[in-house]
Amino acid sequence: MDDRPQGRDRLRELLDAVLDEENRTLADMAGDAYSSPYHFSRRLRRDAGEPPVAMRRRVELERAAWQLRQGRRVTEVAFAAGYESVEGFSRAFARTYGEPPSAVAAGGPRDHWLPAPNGIHFHPPTSLWVDATEAAGTPTGDPVTEQLLQHDLDDTRALLELAKGLPEETLHLAVLPGHRVLEWDGEEPSVAAVLESQVFSKEVWLASIEGLDTPARGDGDVLWLVERHDAVAPRWLAVVRDIDRRGAWGDRLVDALCEPPESFVLGEVVAHVLTYASHRRQLARLMLRMLGVPVDDGDPITWSRTRRSLR
Template sequence: MGIARDGLRGLLDALVESVETGGSGEEVAARVHVSRFHFDRIVAGALDETPGAFRRRLLLERAAHSLAGGAGVGEAALEGGYLSPEAFARAFRRAYGIAPSAFAGSGLPFRLPSPNGIHFHPPGALLVAGGERSETMDLTDRLLEHDLWLTGRLLDAAEELPADTLAEPLDVEEETIGSMLERLVWSKEMWTAAVEGRPMPERREGSPECLRKRLGEAGPAFTQIVRDARARGAWDTAFVDATCEPPESFTYGGMAAHVLTWSAHRRHLVLEALQRHGVEVEHADPLGWERSDRA
């Protein structure tokens, strides 16, 4: 769409706010600190829809959803931003092909055709098509990349603590901050070795800097294994883990779910320990991470 996701989100936020609060085009543009001309040009280029048309469509979709839920025409007209039911009825008929009074029993969807895949999503949000928010990332990518990103941030944060603090026991699992960080890295090394038929690597503690170097190798290797399984549709395909005694078989899907589940648990324990020592890690939650630069 030719605009960065965060930039587009800022425009959407301003437009969505205008759905609730009203305001002229100049006022909406001022909220994102651009001129009306540039706001209209950027939105039209990004969404293939002018701000006015985008806003009117969302308001009509919201009104149609209300009609389907039993609202009267007058109430829906107000939700649609129309001063009179007559003007609302004319606009509604042009968009949906029927009178608003007949919509509830028509079985028609409340969403109108959209050039950008963005729609009103009840009770009052936006539904953004995946292709409009991301070019390639699906849920697997998000989980893998957030895991690696946050593990790296935890290692960066751990460098602020002295060695004796990293060696302090955690409240659970008989681990320390340092050993739990090492385990986050080692689990990827271990499962990569299992899939590739190599001997199980030994656990070896080290400084956050050393662990980051290991993560730089183990993280991409493990990620590639999971992505290959996804590409081949091999989630249910089993492999033999010869590092177990005796050897056991696991599916690729089960292995990926196991690693990501326990990584999330261990990251949370480390986050809590760091916070107790006054070290904060921003964007630890995937929602914040997705909207950050993810550098």
């Protein structure tokens, strides 16, 4: 029987017990929560949809991924995560993230969050983030929006990887001379130009939303484009999820980067970015085929099935 004071957030107390640094075992967690291991585990499964030991292991791995991206040594991170050996940690990490810890330390996954049934994630430096919309089943309230966002970012990354293997002259060859996607974006006659606009469109809209200066355009250098994409992708995802979380689709943005300043509805901005991002991805594929470069069709169904099979 729980004889702790009434009126408190019992689930939060149980979560605190799961994630307390001192509680390494189920018995430790349950004892800290003034509960038996059986009832402790049963309550967490019911209310958070995840066994306590599995939750702790996932959050520890999320923290480890974030720490590795900050330049921490694998050995240090492994023991901080509660593993008895670096080898055991490395196996668990590679099995979960699909790459060894050393790859993450060199620039690994963009997002340290792992799939969670309850929206509970590690939030740096030592906190948790409880994503209420993810707890409902998807990081945004609408699974279609989430799929469009994730597919766009992953598909753009795949095209950039393909572009990295092409000769410079192929990348910059004017396959469609004079071609423009949007009048104000200038000509996009080559694979390099299309991919540059694909990345820049998110950079410039984020600058407007976040109140930053106008970002500089690149020269189509594909390695720099990859770096820019990897930097802007998690920011863009976080901003759109935040708009959805706050129900702010109808909010207006006065974009001072425009001459003269112009007002935009946030829902329209996201729709604009996703529409032209999809167009540019297929335009890049068209150009690549015209150049004799094999490329897939970019079908979101194929992407989604592959993604599910890797989980």
